[in-house]
Amino acid sequence: MVAINPFNPAHPDYPGRPDKPSRSSYDAIVIGGGHNGLVAAAYLARAGRSVLVLEKRPVLGGAAVSEEVFPGFTFSVCSYVVSLFRPHIVRELELAKHGFELIPLECSFTPQPDGDALVRWADSARTRQEISRFSRKDAEIYPEFGLAMSKLSQFAKAIIDNPAPDPNAIRPREIAKLLRLGKIMQDFDGDTRHLNLKLMTSSAVDFLDQWFESEVLKSPMSVSGIIGTFLGVRSPGTAYVLLHHYMGEIDGAYRAWGFARGGTGGVSLACARSARSFGAEILTCAGVSQVNLGPDGRACGVVLENGDVINARTVVSAVDPRRTFFGLVGKQNLDDEFATQISRYKLRGSSGKVNLALDRFPDFTARPGDGPHVRGDIAIAPSIDYLERAYDQAKYGDFSERPYLNVVIPSLSDPSVAPPGKHVMSIFVQYAPYEIKEGPEFWPQRREAFGDAVIDTLSEYCPGLKDSILHRQVITPWDLEQEYGLGEGNIFHGELSVEQLLFLRPAAGWANYKTPVPGLWMCASGTHPGGGVMGAPGELAAKTLLRSGEL
Amino acid sequence: MVPRFFTAMPIPTPFHTRTQALCTSMFWKDWAGYYAVRSFDTCHEREYYAVRHAVGLFDVSPLFKYDVRGEGAMALLSRVMTRDISKLRPGRVTYCCWCDDDGKVMDDGTVSNLGDDHYRVTAAEPTYGWLCRNARGLPVEITETTDDIGSLALQGPTSRALLSEIVADTKKPIEKLRFFRLLKATIAGHPVIISRTGYTGDLGYEVWVSREHALDVWDQIYAAGRRHGLVPAGLDALDVTRIEAGFIMNGVDYQSAHHCLIESRKCSPFELGLGWTVDLDRPGFNGQAALRRELANGSTWATVGLELDWDEYEAHFTEFGLPPHVSSSAWRTSIPLYAPRRGGRVNGRQIGYATSGAWSPLLKKNLAIATIEPKFQVPGTRIRIEVTVEHERRSVAATVRETPFFNPPRKRA
């Protein structure tokens, strides 16, 4: 127990230091040491550029972070499952060598208030048996649904793995990109094309209604459409996120959803180590207060919070677009039209988090025991009405009294994160709107009430929970903004709603990582293809920057 | 019974206690979620020979079964099936397949008319959802009976004599039961349905009995079987006999349209050689328009039987100083087929693939079932097939043959 936790920045092997920069000028400065900033830095350094990463907090990882919040208990404080992390990034940055390791999620467990439960397993035959207890028809259609979604994923994968297509462009490269998407579409049969259209426009519930009759199945499936958005499962446009659950299968990385060993911070530290191995320099406790513009209006470096000035040929921002342009560049340096676009960019966080240190494993009434059914994610999503009610409350400026919860207990599969016999439980909570009635700055006063609502809700399914809690950490959207630098607490650096995706993310005409400020680039979740621990924005930004010849 | 979701897969069939006691090889397989015997002995040969010379007893309960009842039952099945079920009279069974809207096969199986608007469908895959999705507006009741009904296949030349000894309460003697007909009877005092059907291409029957009477019926058959050379048989023997009989298998010789990620993997009844099960000219049924089109424009593939050239095969082994080797069990891997070139000794372009095959101990032939370009489908056509001999990839000539390869008169007599 004396050994220092590897996620403690005091650990001798920690890949970031609160030092001074070794040089006065770099090819590229990356603002923000979240996983995307680190991925971008690694790619740039790998291409031989001198790179400096500046992270405000003492720890690296941003929202993909592990911290030993209570002695012996390491929390994935924010993001808790790694989804869709691009397998080619793992290969290209040799992340496995630097400690990247995923433990696949076993299943998805949905306890019901009446003591029943549904578990969806990786094994399709078992899943069929489970579902057939609620609807035999649904059980049989479920694999068919999976197949249809896998077909459609080809479309989504083409979108995620490439910079956003520009519908207005006449460059051959852009046209080729659009044609490629068109080709995928053309190869679909009529039914699949219709489905694709519906997927892009309808609500998760309406989309699932076409297939299934059982709410016990539909509710937990529908929630993937609302994670991190300020929308409900009945809101149009929420269906397409369902695809993400099926992308793993065509990714060449079977069962792509998993826990990173040691928590999600493991992903970030592997990225950081990889970046360092290519020669990047990573500084912590180095908050940037301003992007410096030269007389020609070009970004030429940054000013740190402590007043230090560091120069660079390019500045790459890995913080959200609002903070980048209004906080670091300054409205006065932007043209009105772009400033308007950025001010219209919707952040509005809607989620919170409760992390628990548990004395023992608490049984779920529906299926007691710490068997395989609790080694995946556990969803409190008993019905569609329940989920909508949770959303409705948030619309009017309250956190949901009975929220949607997504619970994982990583210590069951990864004993390194808790003392023997003890557990960590991570509870993702929606909805917790940033804008509460009283105003977001009143969140600290409501924090404990929020935490209580979450624990009360979960206790209905897991009665022994309260007695087993040793410590609890409650994170509100306000905390996500203040501590983790996520504007308005939005976990994805901006809502993943249709009007903020693809060539519209973060603003029409500026979806290619470039910004109207010459020499300033963006590389984090506020750019295409958006948030989540997938590394894609960082990689695509770095590659686009390198190709541009600017660096 | 233990709720299914808590148990580990697979689960026992109604005859499990009996088959388990006999299965000394412990050679099991998961068939549609049930424990099924692959072979009772370490080698299935004895079981195979019993089917061809005496009688084999197979537990085929895992076959998916659905009962469709009600005024709309005939309309529903006519819509779903390629066969015109309105022509299926009570007491008859038909073999057919069913297609999606694009005329691609989803599964194949049988439909029995049990009389009084009551039909039974057997399928290789779960089909309940599909039947429901086609039943909108029709007065029918669809129930899955897979778990409730045990089924036994009695296959082989002495099956008729065996059954006639133990069957009672029939409207007509079992000897009079014609090919693809069924009758109601009792065995050991329990009601059963007996159909003259099977998957071996031999004289044979299938016995359908409700779960609670399953063991009694097994026991009676088994006891009477002694006098008729009955041998309990497993899936390995079945596999060899079904290839001799030229029967295709879902998931092996073709993929259900429901599981295909790409269009080109799907196939039509015509391509599977099941064109004879398609009644095109009648009111609308699933896939009709597409099937009409295909009939007019031609198909992309054909399914054929192949016989491998023995002499060439043997010669490859001789080259290595080996005696020719054939496996006693059937195989199910995809093997490339080529057009012959230069006098037939060399491979031309690829023209298809074999999907399964077996050495027929009876015919002494190396047989395969294959998917091939239609222009090569005429019986007698010579093509080439890949073989691996002593870790080397080679090829031998093969001849397209009519199926069934083995077709004894007793099958229909």
Next chain:
Amino acid sequence: MNAFDAIVIGAGTNGLTCAALLAQQGMAVVVVEAHEQIGGLARAHEFHPGYRSAGVLHDTTVVRPWVVDQLSLVHHGLQLRPTKPDVLALGAPGESLLLAGDRLRTAGEIAKVSERDADAFLEYRAYLDRLRPVLSQFFDRQPLDLIDTGMGDLWAMFRQGLSLRKLGKKGALELARLMPMCVGDWLDEWFETDLLKAALALPAVAGTFTGPRSPGTNANLLLHEAAAGTGGVVAGAPALVRALEKSARANGTSIRNGIEVKRLLTDGGCVEGVELVDGEELRAPLVVSSADPKTTLLELLPAGTLPRSTEEALVSWRTRGTTGIVLLALDRKPVFTCAPDKNIAYAQTGGHILDIERAFDAVKYRQVAAKPVLEIEVPTVERPNLAPEGHAVVAVRVHFVPHTHDSGWSEQQRSTLGDQVVAELGQHLENLADTIVAREVMTPADLETSYGTTGGHIHHGEHALDQLLVRPAPGCQRYTTPLEGLFLCGAGSHPGGGLTCAPGGLAATAIART
């Protein structure tokens, strides 16, 4: 021998338009209408002796000018208003905002509360004017086939793409941003006045299963604004129906009302006519249905006739009606407390976007909100003859009312709904309760029964992006159906519901081409 070339099912505005246009081409057309009176959702009916309603649909500003021209509706008595009628938006009791037909006057009204919004409003209108030529094509052209895209469609898409270019590169991208948005967010970008935002938002969600915070509702707003071309029809929807009827008859169309079609007569993939409830059979090579797609294809056709995938697509076609109707017979003219001296013909409640949202919330749980949002029409302002001398009729469209009530629609529930509406309305009308002579309450379930629209949906199917782009299902999105001889021409087809007459008109064109 067929007595007719075409049978049109349903004498609503679309059925009549289609019939009239087909007859104009020289076809012998018969229209079969279940109800005694023609007009469909636009028909007036006497809900209390001496008092007549003005139809469920009332917005006649969207009627397509080309339909008016082609059918010479003006010749047949149609009068178009020069400007749109005024609408009084009601907020909290005493609070109101007049949205005048004339935009400058509206700006003047807005300026009383917000100078900034008054300017913004003119800019907003100007922006919509720029979009109109592009978006109104949606209502005036044949639909694109987004599922089985052939060369013709690619060419049409290309042309539409070109017309998008009229907006400029930025303009086109902006449109791509606007369509999937929620109407609340977009109006927030323009305005600060809650009442104004709410008033502009309501038409985008009225009749749908969405609230102003639902993504995609902005597309409805833009389309609605783009459709509004004329100032509307004098004397409203019934006048439009009359003109259509005259035009149809002038072209030789016969109309048989008061007799329901029981089923479609088919013969191996062909529709050959209809059988009426009394057993009579009418035969014609063409049957064109303006009934909603579910009724036409799932109810009137024998089960199992449609290809399965079309059938399945139609089964999941969303038709959850959310509009209720409350008709009030008053013994005097209603007086709006906030505009006592004005003769208000149109008004609406919902003072805040979130009020509308709350009203929508309830319907998700199959309930009626505590405060439903009302669209109010006083038809007797323009047509005093709908009520006895000096009396009045107030027609209220209530949003949002569930088709299926959580506890079932009982007489009790219905009357509670009526009370709720009267109470809400009473906040804005002087002495309302005392002046009521009679009232009729219709839930979506009632609308379903009396107008024959599945789910009681006033647009024959949800106006959501997916159901607007492929309307109603693959294989029947261009007025044709998988059955030879059967066509669709109602609001369930492109471009959707409302008094545009566009589905009927475009269907006639499509039929003429085949």
